[in-house]
Amino acid sequence: MSEPGVAVVIEDDEDVRNLVGAILKEAGFVVHSAATGREGVEVVRHHHAVAVTLDVGLPDMDGHEVLRRIRQFSDAYVVMLTARKDEPDTLTAFLTGADDYVKKPFLPRELRARVTAMMRRPRVGVGLSLPESVSSVDSVEPRRNDAVIEHNGLTLNYKSRAVSLSGSPLTLTRSEFDILLDLLRNPGEVRTRADLVRAARGDYYDDDTYISEADERAVETHIGNLRRKLREDSQVPRFLQTVRGVGYMLAPKRPD
Numbered sequence: 001m002s003e004p005g006v007a008v009v010i011e012d013d014e015d016v017r018n019l020v021g022a023i024l025k026e027a028g029f030v031v032h033s034a035a036t037g038r039e040g041v042e043v044v045r046h047h048h049a050v051a052v053t054l055d056v057g058l059p060d061m062d063g064h065e066v067l068r069r070i071r072q073f074s075d076a077y078v079v080m081l082t083a084r085k086d087e088p089d090t091l092t093a094f095l096t097g098a099d100d101y102v103k104k105p106f107l108p109r110e111l112r113a114r115v116t117a118m119m120r121r122p123r124v125g126v127g128l129s130l131p132e133s134v135s136s137v138d139s140v141e142p143r144r145n146d147a148v149i150e151h152n153g154l155t156l157n158y159k160s161r162a163v164s165l166s167g168s169p170l171t172l173t174r175s176e177f178d179i180l181l182d183l184l185r186n187p188g189e190v191r192t193r194a195d196l197v198r199a200a201r202g203d204y205y206d207d208d209t210y211i212s213e214a215d216e217r218a219v220e221t222h223i224g225n226l227r228r229k230l231r232e233d234s235q236v237p238r239f240l241q242t243v244r245g246v247g248y249m250l251a252p253k254r255p256d
Helices: 014-026 037-047 063-071 087-096 108-120 174-185 193-204 213-229
Strands: 006-010 030-034 051-055 077-082 100-103 148-151 154-157 162-165 168-170 240-243 247-250
Touching: 006 014, 006 037, 014 030, 014 051, 014 108, 030 037, 037 051, 037 063, 051 063, 051 108, 063 077, 063 087, 077 108, 087 100, 087 213, 100 108, 148 174, 154 174, 174 193, 174 213, 174 247, 193 213, 193 247, 213 240
Parallel strands: 006 030, 006 051, 051 077, 077 100
Antiparallel strands: 148 154, 154 162, 162 168, 240 247
C-alpha cells in the first residue's frame, strides 16, 4: 500500500497540535504543522498537502477564512476541529469546502477513523477555483454503460464522478454528488436525512453510528445547494422531492 502523503496540522494549542500530528503519523502521513492561519496556508501550499486538520479558533484569523484561502489553490481533504458548540458553525464549514467536522474533545481513534474514511473517497476532475469540487469536466461520455444513470435530462457517471444537466457539465461538491447518487440509485424510495448523512459521509457512518441534528442540518444545506445548481422549480421538481417530516426522494421520471 502506498503512503497517503503529506498532512498539515493547523492548530494554535501545542498539546492538541502534537496529538493530532501523532495520530496522522501513525496513519502513515508525513506531517507538518503550523500555529497560525497565515502560516498554515503557506505550509499547505509549500508541501502540497493531501490532508489538513484545521482549528476553527486560530489567533490570527477565523478557520473558515483559512479554509477559503486554501481552497483557492488546493483540493486537500480538510477536517475542521473546534471546541465551539454552535450548529451554524458546522454548516459554515461544509459550505466553505470542509470534508468533515470534529468537535473537541475527540477520541484519537475517532479522528483517525474519520480521516481514513475521508481519504477513501475519490477525487476526480477537481477544480481548484471552486471549493470541494469533484464533478467539473469538459464533457460526459454520452454512451450508456453500467456507470451512467440518467433522469429527466440529468446524466451522472459514478465511476468518473461526472454530472451534466441537458448536456452542460455541473460542478458539485463531494457531499452533493454522493447525496445525488444515493437518490438516483433509490428511485421511488424515501431517503431519510440520516440515510443521506451516511451517503455523504461514507464508510465512517454505519447503521449504528449516532447522527446528530447538526449532521441532518448539513444535509438540508447540501440539498438546497443541489436544487440551486440543478435549477429546480420548487413547485414542480424534476429531481429532488421533499417528503415532509421524513426526508427526500427522487422525483418521478418524466416521459421523454
